[in-house]
Amino acid sequence: MLKFDKKTILLLLLLAGVIVGIAYFLYASSLFDLFVNKQHLDKYIHEHRAYAMLIFIGLQALQVVAAPVPGEVTGFVGGRIFGALWGVVYSTIGLTIGSWIAFMLARLLGRPLVERMVSMETIRRYDYVMKHKGLWLALLMFLIPGFPKDFLCYLLGLGHMRQRDFLLISAIGRIPGTVLLTMGGTYFRDARYGALFTVVGVSLAIILLVMIYRDRVEQLLRRMADALRQDKTPPE
Numbered sequence: 051m052l053k054f055d056k057k058t059i060l061l062l063l064l065l066a067g068v069i070v071g072i073a074y075f076l077y078a079s080s081l082f083d084l085f086v087n088k089q090h091l092d093k094y095i096h097e098h099r100a101y102a103m104l105i106f107i108g109l110q111a112l113q114v115v116a117a118p119v120p121g122e123v124t125g126f127v128g129g130r131i132f133g134a135l136w137g138v139v140y141s142t143i144g145l146t147i148g149s150w151i152a153f154m155l156a157r158l159l160g161r162p163l164v165e166r167m168v169s170m171e172t173i174r175r176y177d178y179v180m181k182h183k184g185l186w187l188a189l190l191m192f193l194i195p196g197f198p199k200d201f202l203c204y205l206l207g208l209g210h211m212r213q214r215d216f217l218l219i220s221a222i223g224r225i226p227g228t229v230l231l232t233m234g235g236t237y238f239r240d241a242r243y244g245a246l247f248t249v250v251g252v253s254l255a256i257i258l259l260v261m262i263y264r265d266r267v268e269q270l271l272r273r274m275a276d277a278l279r280q281d282k283t284p285p286e
Contacts, residue, residue, distance in 0.1 A: 102131065103140055110144025114200045115151050125228060129235025137232035142221060145228065149203045149220040156207025164204045172201055185215055192223020195256050199224065 109124050128137040156164050165173065176198075188206060191197050199220075206216055230253050237246035 106131070106140050107144035107147070110141055111148035111151065114145055114148025114203065115155075122231060125231030126235040126238075129232035129237075130239040131235075133239075134233055134236045137235065138225070138228055141228045141232060142225065145224050146217065146221045148200075149224075150213075150217060152200065152203035153207040153213070153216050153220075156204045157213075161208060164208060167204055168201045172198060173205065176202070176205055185211075185219055188216075189219040189223050192219060193226060195227060195253070 106124070106128055110128075113124060125137075125141055128141050131137070132140055152167075188202075188211065191202060192199055203216075203220065230249055234246055234249045234253075237243070237249060
């Protein structure tokens with residue numbers, strides 16, 4: 051049951067303010083088309099160069115909160131427009147903000163909200179992440195390509211992880227994927243197709259390996275979660 055004490059109300063107001071701020075920069079656009087159409091997104095940001103950075107950060111945050119929305123397009127376009135360094139920086143800021151919003155929404159509004167955002171199949175499949183405080187386990191899940199990181203933010207919000215720890219692992223854990231997408235966009239912009247194909251090839255190889263061995267990886271993660279719970283169980 052959500053308790054509307056002073057701290058909870060302030061957090062809800064802060065979350066509402068962040069969401070409204072993001073929506074302000076996106077209200078005139080077709081959101082889904084922006085996420086799936088590189089040309090549309092590229093054109094839209096270039097037409098609003100005065101606050102292109104804020105639009106891009108807002109889009110990255112929004113694609114995490116709206117978990118089913120694909121975020122690969124935004125990361126790629128970030129590299130094309132801002133280059134490797136600032137593309138990674140802006141993407142990381144936006145993804146961290148979005149991850150924090152999803153985490154706090156789950157923490158404040160509870161399982162009914164999460165069940166609307168995440169399918170029951172996904173909740174059952176990753177229920178073990180809500181029952182521990184294993185930071186290394188959560189970090190590993192963020193690092194592994196192919197895991198539903200946006201859904202994971204909501205699921206971790208239902209657990210016992212501290213907000214500070216979550217922000218740290220979500221920011222660090224998303225960096226490898228962010229770097230790959232941003233570098234891909236940068237190489238495409240600079241017509242460095244050899245490097246681009248290398249990045250794409252490495253990414254596809256990693257994703258393919260995860261898809262092949264996904265069940266084994268998940269079994270390993272479950273064993274790690276069980277071990278963590280046993281270590282924290284007080285002796286009788």
